Amino acid sequence: MKRAHNMPDIETDQSDSTNTPLYLKIAHKLERQIISGERAVGSLLPPEAELAAQLGISRHTIRQAIAQLRQRGMLAARKGVGTRVESARPQWRERFRDNNRGDLFEFASETEMFISLKDRVEIRGKLATEIGCRPGKTLLYMEGPRHFINEAAPFCWNEVYLDPIAEPVIRDMDVQRSSLFHLIEAHTGERIVDIQQDIRAVPISDEICSKLGRPNGTIGLRITRRYVSSGGRLMEYAVQTSPAESFAYRTHIQAT
Template sequence: MSSPHPRLSARQPRYMIVAQALMHDIETGRHGVGSLLPTEAELGQQFNVSRHTVREAIRRLTDLGLVSAQAGVGTRVRAQRPVNHYALTAEGLSDLFRYAHEVALRIDSQEEIVADGALAAFLECPPGQKWLRLQGERFVRNEGESIGLAEIHVAASYRAALEDTNRPDAAIYALIERRFGVEVREVRQEISALALTAAQAKRLGVAPGSPGLRLVRKYYSSSGELFEVASNIHPADRFSYASTLRLRPTGESEN
């Protein structure tokens, strides 16, 4: 039988006891990365629990990025330790801003570009307008593993807010607000799915073609100016987003 995890407690739900025991076996190499876990029936017999309990334990390991299940194949070990994961729950603009405060940015490159063609359309500006393009990686603060890649465009007129920094102590929009007094009035956000390119996958330490999420945010000032566009690409297992929508009472104004 599997060796119990050191932190197991009889007061925990049974699926958590199974999940933590399996985590211990994965961390110690009993179930190596790339190998298949025993079947549900075998695990049920090993731990003397129902298949439902085994499935809940496997779901917990899947949420942590340790395993993945494939119909007709089994449950394969993907990582020896839980994958760094960031979950954002948003109910309003202040919650969206929380992402920028909780997730640190490391800037690897900064250059001035001229927006033209498709890029000008994306940045909602006339062709020929100058922008700063910042490229780097996102990290959960106080944790080392990258959770995504960042490409940020900032109107060139706000260059002074970004001088001499590769690890900003605040969100980019906040640096601009601090230096120029520009207030964010509106943020438009779009989330889409994509397959990671070979270059993106290499930087993130995953397989080419792995599923990912692209999170684009456009920041508008109180005057209606679009002054920052942030595009973040996350491996699907390192970022999740949840929002709460409430029904507005009949007759209540949206403004």
């Protein structure tokens, strides 16, 4: 198996935000190299220590960058072999280790939702039952595709219903780059203490298939999350529709 010992130039470009952590800048650059074919599927990365020395960064930073691409399914660590390029296309990995809400915050920081519609909607019928609110209640609504940062193709479609108290949070928002529940907490002072998640296999509607650039009849997963505050108030209800091949679920269970 071929190992690339000469590290291609990995200086971050001007499109990277100055607020982006260094490990994410390195991960984004590595990702672009893999997508372009500069790092071919099946090839091995140099060892962590060698990469870190070439880049003038710590092993901890390069380890974090590699972890990002492992979570996206683009790299895989093989014992006794090294870190191998597995895929030229990011694969979304939904990660909820130890039921940690910090994983949601981390995931939001790695992706962007481009808001195509914002509105106020009156919730009735089955939707009211699904969300868990009284029929006739008015909620804020927004929708749009979600992308990995610097990726052109969306990996899922998002629909979000919010308590009207969150209106100042989204008023001028065109792109969501951080977790909404964190912004809502900062605005309202109410902590989100309960996040209820449901995952179901569904046929994706023709409308969403078109928006995601997928053929009609694509099978996907519909992930819903209810974000409830310490006062028992439903602050956010999010619906995420992902093509099945771009989703993997992993959890960590420890004996007590």
